[in-house]
Amino acid sequence: MVVRRAGHGFSKQVGQLLIIGVDGTAVTPRLRTLLEQVQPAGVILFARNIVDAQQTHQLLKDCRAALKVPIFTCVDMEGGQVDRLRDVFGPTPSAADVFASGDERLFKKHGKLIGKACRMIGFNLDFAPVVDLAFPASQKVMSTRAVSADSEQVALYARKFLQGLRWEGVLGAIKHFPGLGEANLDTHHELPQVDKSWERLWAEDLVPYRRLRRQAPLVLVGHASYPAVTQDALPASLSGRWISDILREEIGYRGLVISDDLEMGAILKAAPIEEPAVAHIQAGGDLCLVCHREENVIRAYEALRRAVARDADFAERVEESARRVLTFKKQCSGLGRKAPAPTAAKVRTFSRQLWEFSEQVRLETIRRQAEV
Secondary structure, three states: OOOOOOOOOOHHHHHOOEEEEOOOOOOOHHHHHHHHHHOOOEEEEOHHHOOOHHHHHHHHHHHHHOOOOOOEEEEOEEEOOEEOOHHHHOOOOOHHHHHHOOOHHHHHHHHHHHHHHHHHHOOOEEOOOEOOOOOHHHHHHHHHHOOOOOHHHHHHHHHHHHHHHHHOOOEEEEEEEOOOOOOOOOOOOOOOEOOOOHHHHHHOOOHHHHHOOOOOOEEEEOOOEOHHHHOOOOEHHHOHHHHHHHHHHHOOOOOEEEEEEOOOHHHHOOOOOHHHHHHHHHOOOOEEEEOOOHHHHHHHHHHHHHHHHHOHHHHHHHHHHHHHHHHHHHHOOOOOOOOOOOOHHHHHHHHHHHHHHHHHHHHHHHHHHHHO
16 A cells, blocks of 8 residues: 655645545554555544444554544444444434434433443544434435434434533534435435425425534535536535535535545445545535545545645645644544543443433333323
8 A cells, every 4th residue: 555645735634634434443554554644634433343342442542643633533323223333332222213202301311322432432523413304205215313304303303412412522413414305315325316496405404404503513415416406416515506605605504514425326436536535625525534445545635635736726725624624623622532441341331321211212202102
């Protein structure tokens, strides 16, 4: 593996536009070389990387040691069908299950417990909660990840969940902007087309983003096209209309903007990784998520470097986002906080708390249904 170093001082800046997936369950010499040369803004782990609490904590610790500035240590942890920590702590209830309890205190506790689990083993950023609306069109794809078709109720759940994460010192990211509620294809495999008017999107799918524009640390942009709005088939994740014009200007969002995984079929079936990596930043995004193959991490990194070298306007765009990312990191005082490795006893205690929470959710839902 060879990664050429960027000239003109851009290496650090380009790396700060990438959050990358890694192979294996430990930092190998090969992975350390990649991290040291790319200097990414963060890493994301999946079930393939997670064996137990102590091993995960060590893996993240070693990733941090290879990098010069504090990093985002990321995970997709929603509960239910997206539960990367199931084998560590036991199952966590889904968002829909918790929402069905109708108890706002449990909404916040859901975020708090997930935040506690993340922080205990070294994560500081959770790509949750989902704020897609639970419309019939997406039910087979989203299932229990989406909580309601009522946009105000979705915003309420998400606000409480984010508060719970924040209580434990973990950042959240609302997703998948501008909304997959009426997308009937899975973006892991295909690019959905949402045929919905601007007026309906503004009044429905975009409400959670409008309500949470000051509370959400990050917004994750999804891979779906909205031709009635953009007059083209471009996915929102690569669209300046969606990211710069609507999210930044019309909604007024000032946090970090990250793409969904650029290795998803919705994107890679249309173009090699180099093109969407550059296009997401060009459109106004701050962070590219590249989750799986080391080869694609390198190719995305090199493509951004080349674009910086040949295009002064793009270089300014890169500097703007890199500055935003680095400023954000400085303002997050707990980002580099080092927690001790979790003991087996601590893991058992938390697993019991998680089970008790699941029972609390179940019983409260039964009680609520009995009153209807």
